[in-house]
Amino acid sequence: MAARPTHSARSTKPAALYGSRRMSIQRTTIATTVQAMQRAFTAEELHRAVTAEAPGIGLATVYRAIGAMQSAGSLVSVGERDGSALLALCARHDHHHHLVCTECGAVVAIDCPIDDATVRAAARSGHLVTDHQIILYGICADCRTQTEGS
Amino acid sequence: MAARPTHSARSTKPAALYGSRRMSIQRTTIATTVQAMQRAFTAEELHRAVTAEAPGIGLATVYRAIGAMQSAGSLVSVGERDGSALLALCARHDHHHHLVCTECGAVVAIDCPIDDATVRAAARSGHLVTDHQIILYGICADCRTQTEGS
DNA sequence: TCTTAAGTGAGAGTGGTTCTCACTTGAGGA
């Protein structure tokens, strides 16, 4: 299993995060704000950050932009916090999962730990695994070095 | 990885599903209904099933009973369906996960596929895995034999 | 029986998310 940052999407153009042709000022602001986010965030946190940048952008607009980015595959849901969906920017399009740092909220892409052996073992019991959903929680490399340094 | 039914709780007394001493008629009805459930269910589905059995039992009572059974560890959340939490009876108290059958909704306990190798590989990238959440979707043994039989 | 705290039903409240509607605006074509 290899772990690498999810964040190459940070350097792509805002428009690339959506699946549509048309780019409004609001969507550009939202995309830029998402790219500036250093960790996983909720829709409400994103709305707060966006309105700090450009007051007047509605919550519904933020939700619509989130939906568009999720459809385009540039934004993924990585669990939840206090009943709200936790979102993160992710440029990887191959099959993978995410490790959410419980210290700082950073999200790291992780290769899928479900291997052939797992699927075969399930098959031995008569079950067929067709899909799965995995979220890993832990402490990221940065937080570990910080903790060990102090 | 071994897979085995989650359902030994089906044969236990209703009172054993809750962590408390006191048993009301409502809680007994709810526990019996849960034990009769052949698959994963939502709170609303349970409420419908319970009121079919004993009309007048309130939704809040069902939610309170679900909370008590979850605290007691006899009922677990195994994902979600249409925005509602998906619940299932489970008697296993060791570390494990669940396979939800996409055909019939049956739930099967599955040993944890996250092994030492996975954790060590994450550690090699500097990350420490402290917790995880896994839901497997697939087709259970019964549904497979049915499909192959027809 | 009595006491008492746990449990109950009804319904209001909460909070995240989605929908509606009238209005605005970006982008492509003439």
Place this chain on the structure above:
DNA sequence: TCCTCAAGTGAGAACCACTCTCACTTAAGA
């Protein structure tokens, strides 16, 4: 440079799963 039109927007209502409150009931131990 207009014109057209569909995509996008803001405000706020609506939706929905779930929780809380409150007056009342009841199980269980003394």
